[in-house]
Amino acid sequence: MLRSSLLTLTRIGSNRLMSTAAKLTTVEVNDKTGIATLTMCRPPVNGLNLELLKDLSQSIDEIESNKSRGLILTSSNPTIFSAGLDILEMYKPDKERIRAFWTSLQDVWLALYGSSVPTAAAINGHSPAGGCLLATSCEYRVMLPKFTIGLNETQLGIVAPKWFMSSFLSVLPRRIAERALNQGRMFTTEEALQVGLIDEVANTKEEAIEKCSAFIGSFAKVNPLARALTKQQFRAADLQQLENERVQDLEKFLFFVNQPAVQKGLGLYLESLKKKAKN
Numbered sequence: 001m002l003r004s005s006l007l008t009l010t011r012i013g014s015n016r017l018m019s020t021a022a023k024l025t026t027v028e029v030n031d032k033t034g035i036a037t038l039t040m041c042r043p044p045v046n047g048l049n050l051e052l053l054k055d056l057s058q059s060i061d062e063i064e065s066n067k068s069r070g071l072i073l074t075s076s077n078p079t080i081f082s083a084g085l086d087i088l089e090m091y092k093p094d095k096e097r098i099r100a101f102w103t104s105l106q107d108v109w110l111a112l113y114g115s116s117v118p119t120a121a122a123i124n125g126h127s128p129a130g131g132c133l134l135a136t137s138c139e140y141r142v143m144l145p146k147f148t149i150g151l152n153e154t155q156l157g158i159v160a161p162k163w164f165m166s167s168f169l170s171v172l173p174r175r176i177a178e179r180a181l182n183q184g185r186m187f188t189t190e191e192a193l194q195v196g197l198i199d200e201v202a203n204t205k206e207e208a209i210e211k212c213s214a215f216i217g218s219f220a221k222v223n224p225l226a227r228a229l230t231k232q233q234f235r236a237a238d239l240q241q242l243e244n245e246r247v248q249d250l251e252k253f254l255f256f257v258n259q260p261a262v263q264k265g266l267g268l269y270l271e272s273l274k275k276k277a278k279n
């Protein structure tokens with residue numbers, strides 16, 4: 001069940017905590033419900049860099065193979081679910097590392113969107129771009145008030161690839177998805193609930209996890225294989241499209257991100273974030 005020899009297993013109440021010393025994710029399985037909570041823990045903002053993506057992949061695989069009844073994705077940061085892709089991976093990138101980075105992002109999406117277990121996101125903070133991609137790859141979303149979520153790529157002068165759109169479109173009606181993506185719109189919790197980008201609002205992270213658990217529990221009387229195959233049929237075309245085009249998708253990303261205008265835009269955006277952080 002546990003694949004790494006470095007893996008430690010600790011018991012906290014009725015939860016088993018599975019994590020490695022240097023990992024950027026933790027997996028805690030609730031002994032009563034059998035549901036695994038996968039927590040992202042990369043300060044300061046859960047920026048998705050190569051290492052966090054690799055740990056996410058490994059944790060999803062672990063949950064798939066340890067017979068958990070479901071997966072809840074959340075964050076250890078009290079105000080940020082995930083700030084999306086770590087822009088430092090894309091700005092003045094190292095040639096080899098950026099290839100591994102994008103390939104790992106593809107791996108995470110294929111594993112999460114195509115997961116055989118029921119998935120839910122407890123969105124306990126802001127969730128822009130790649131953060132929204134992770135949340136919309138899950139089957140259910142519960143979000144805390146006063147945060148924002150959305151695919152803001154066009155605001156940064158970049159373009160969300162087709163598979164980002166697939167996740168978004170699996171949640172939102174096409175007309176709303178298209179307009180939001182073109183605008184790079186970030187939705188408040190309230191707006192997200194109204195358009196259906198999230199399913200429920202919770203006042204605390206604990207409550208969000210409870211609501212996610214209740215969603216996963218709603219499948220208790222459904223045959224797990226029938227449920228998994230039904231979900232996978234719904235998602236098969238999206239998953240197959242990326243599987244078929246992985247190499248072209250990587251080359252397209254590399255070409256796009258290395259354009260001088262895109263590099264300039266990313267540099268200015270990073271500067272504006274740093275300036276904002278100082279004030």
Ligand SMILES: CC/C=C\C/C=C\C/C=C\CC/C=C/CC(=O)SCCNC(=O)CCNC(=O)[C@H](O)C(C)(C)COP(=O)(O)OP(=O)(O)OC[C@H]1O[C@@H](n2cnc3c(N)ncnc32)[C@H](O)[C@@H]1OP(=O)(O)O
Nearest residue numbers: 047083084085086087126128129130158159253273274277
């Ligand atoms: C035709 C073409 C066809 C197909 C296209 C092919 C390819 C497509 C190419 C590219 C697609 C790439 C897709 C990218 C998706 C992404 O995810 S891009 C990332 C988008 N993320 C954001 O815009 C979020 C930016 N951050 C924020 O808005 C805020 O930081 C946030 C609300 C998350 C938190 O706010 P706050 O708590 O106030 O924190 P600070 O703003 O003070 O930030 C703290 C430090 O963290 C740094 N930081 C924040 N976000 C990022 C990030 N995403 N990457 C790297 N670093 C980040 C920030 O600078 C602060 O750093 P400092 O402490 O100053 O060092």
